[in-house]
Amino acid sequence: MIGYSPNPAEAVKALKATAITEIADSPVQVVRQCDLIILATPPKATLDLLQTLAPLVGREAILTDVCSVKAPIMRQALGCGLGDQFAGAHPLAGTHESGFVAARPDRLRGCVVYICETGSLAGHRAAAAVAGFWEEILGASPIRIDPEAHDRQLAWTSHLPQASAYVLAKVLSSQGLGGVSFGSGARDTMRLAASSPDLWVEVLSQNVKPVSTALEQTQEALAELRMLLSQGDEAGLRNYLTTAHGFRRGIER
Amino acid sequence: MIGYSPNPAEAVKALKATAITEIADSPVQVVRQCDLIILATPPKATLDLLQTLAPLVGREAILTDVCSVKAPIMRQALGCGLGDQFAGAHPLAGTHESGFVAARPDRLRGCVVYICETGSLAGHRAAAAVAGFWEEILGASPIRIDPEAHDRQLAWTSHLPQASAYVLAKVLSSQGLGGVSFGSGARDTMRLAASSPDLWVEVLSQNVKPVSTALEQTQEALAELRMLLSQGDEAGLRNYLTTAHGFRRGIER
Numbered sequence: 303m304i305g306y307s308p309n310p311a312e313a314v315k316a317l318k319a320t321a322i323t324e325i326a327d328s329p330v331q332v333v334r335q336c337d338l339i340i341l342a343t344p345p346k347a348t349l350d351l352l353q354t355l356a357p358l359v360g361r362e363a364i365l366t367d368v369c370s371v372k373a374p375i376m377r378q379a380l381g382c383g384l385g386d387q388f389a390g391a392h393p394l395a396g397t398h399e400s401g402f403v404a405a406r407p408d409r410l411r412g413c414v415v416y417i418c419e420t421g422s423l424a425g426h427r428a429a430a431a432v433a434g435f436w437e438e439i440l441g442a443s444p445i446r447i448d449p450e451a452h453d454r455q456l457a458w459t460s461h462l463p464q465a466s467a468y469v470l471a472k473v474l475s476s477q478g479l480g481g482v483s484f485g486s487g488a489r490d491t492m493r494l495a496a497s498s499p500d501l502w503v504e505v506l507s508q509n510v511k512p513v514s515t516a517l518e519q520t521q522e523a524l525a526e527l528r529m530l531l532s533q534g535d536e537a538g539l540r541n542y543l544t545t546a547h548g549f550r551r552g553i554e555r
Numbered sequence: 556m557i558g559y560s561p562n563p564a565e566a567v568k569a570l571k572a573t574a575i576t577e578i579a580d581s582p583v584q585v586v587r588q589c590d591l592i593i594l595a596t597p598p599k600a601t602l603d604l605l606q607t608l609a610p611l612v613g614r615e616a617i618l619t620d621v622c623s624v625k626a627p628i629m630r631q632a633l634g635c636g637l638g639d640q641f642a643g644a645h646p647l648a649g650t651h652e653s654g655f656v657a658a659r660p661d662r663l664r665g666c667v668v669y670i671c672e673t674g675s676l677a678g679h680r681a682a683a684a685v686a687g688f689w690e691e692i693l694g695a696s697p698i699r700i701d702p703e704a705h706d707r708q709l710a711w712t713s714h715l716p717q718a719s720a721y722v723l724a725k726v727l728s729s730q731g732l733g734g735v736s737f738g739s740g741a742r743d744t745m746r747l748a749a750s751s752p753d754l755w756v757e758v759l760s761q762n763v764k765p766v767s768t769a770l771e772q773t774q775e776a777l778a779e780l781r782m783l784l785s786q787g788d789e790a791g792l793r794n795y796l797t798t799a800h801g802f803r804r805g806i807e808r
Contacts, residue, residue: 394738414735458730463723463741465780468799470719473769473776475802477711482667484806485647487750488716490743495803497740499796503789510784516726517781521774523726527718528770531763536756543752546721549728550748553737 304332307402315402333358338435341367345504349378356382366391366432370456371508372418372449379420386424389432390449392416392456393442398496411441418449457512464502465517467494557585560655568655586611591688594620598757602631609635619644619685623709624761625671625702632673639677642685643702645669645709646695651749664694671702710765717755718770720747 305322306329307313313325326332333355341348348367365388369375372390379388393415415436419429433444471492530538558575559582560566566578579585586608594601601620618641622628625643632641646668668689672682686697724745759766783792
């Protein structure tokens with residue numbers, strides 16, 4: 303198990319924890335000898351790596367990724383001639399943390415991992431191999447999904463909550479309020495804003511249309527709440543909060 | 556320590572846990588013999604109880620509350636002739652849960668508790684007694700604050716995060732997405748929407764103006780994010796997310 307990180311200290315941590323058995327000096331150097339190549343990088347680096355590595359990988363190698371957007375990745379894999387060797391993956395296991403220190407195998411156990419196929423028969427076999435890796439080695443639950451459908455769904459289930467946390471933190475950042483003023487509820491509501499801005503600039507930028515639709519509907523829902531409040535419509539306000547409450551209770555694990 | 560709950564099963568739980576030593580059939584019945592009367596009820600019930608209990612309490616008794624809005628409560632206490640016996644309190648220790656089962660003394664240890672005074676000298680002494688109770692018995696950190704300033708601040712630090720969680724859950728409730736589609740980040744961002752709608756109709760309705768201001772600025776921040784996305788302004792988007800990220804990291808405990 304050969305690992306590479308642009309940050310050598312990260313690779314050393316992985317080696318010390320026996321998560322890998324060898325550190326590569328560059329992905330280019332080692333990719334030809336690999337059977338399964340996992341690109342666990344942000345969207346832009348993944349797009350670049352697919353292009354760089356495509357001419358170097360063995361014909362039997364399978365490649366996969368873990369990005370939160372899938373349509374641009376699948377297009378790139380096809381464009382690079384990896385249609386028979388690539389399958390996209392997206393485990394629903396991210397947090398606001400990053401780096402090897404945030405790696406926790408138990409997060410992957412039982413988690414949904416979306417799998418996207420390129421469309422060819424060999425691509426189908428590659429997807430089966432990637433799904434098998436997630437299911438048998440990591441204990442996750444693979445679910446096949448169309449890349450465009452994935453990106454539309456994730457705009458709601460992940461990118462919108464992420465954006466909401468950023469919006470809330472952005473608004474509060476201008477109020478000059480100290481940390482001691484915030485309770486655990488407020489902290490949790492904004493927790494995702496502690497995620498890497500670099501990563502999220504890329505994810506949001508790669509999924510503009512679906513995310514914009516979700517943000518637009520959120521603006522409308524916010525306007526509705528303001529209206530109910532300003533009109534003193536307590537019955538309407540109760541309906542609004544009760545709908546939200548019922549939904550949130552309904553998705554409790 | 557006499558307890559009363561409109562839900563008798565709650566009072567029995569408190570008695571069994573030795574949080575109280577006696578259950579009252581009604582607050583009216585026992586209030587005259589109490590030295591310290593804590594109204595741990597939502598805003599409307601607190602306003603009603605102040606009116607009901609004011610003519611019944613002993614002249615040496617001290618009353619207090621735990622509401623998330625303070626100006627209407629302080630006005631009511633003064634209006635009921637309790638200016639020399641009442642001090643408002645608001646511990647920053649709430650969660651989305653309610654009922655005796657959600658009571659945890661460790662949440663109160665070290666937590667900020669805002670204390671509001673009525674303005675009279677005796678009211679000042681009442682506030683000192685209430686603050687002493689929170690500090691010495693419960694281990695919390697009392698902070699004196701003007702009621703209007705409290706409500707303006709809490710509109711940002713608590714009522715806005717609460718409203719944001721409700722808005723997000725309201726938007727997502729119409730998308731027909733199952734619980735399995737949501738990761739822990741999305742769940743946490745909406746966790747406050749699991750709070751009691753009845754309580755929050757009251758809190759938001761008692762703090763309309765400051766909450767409306769906060770919601771208006773949130774709408775503007777949301778519009779700004781949409782604009783940056785639709786214009787493909789990655790530098791602007793990075794600035795936006797970095798500001799939010801820095802703020803959220805800065806309030807980490």
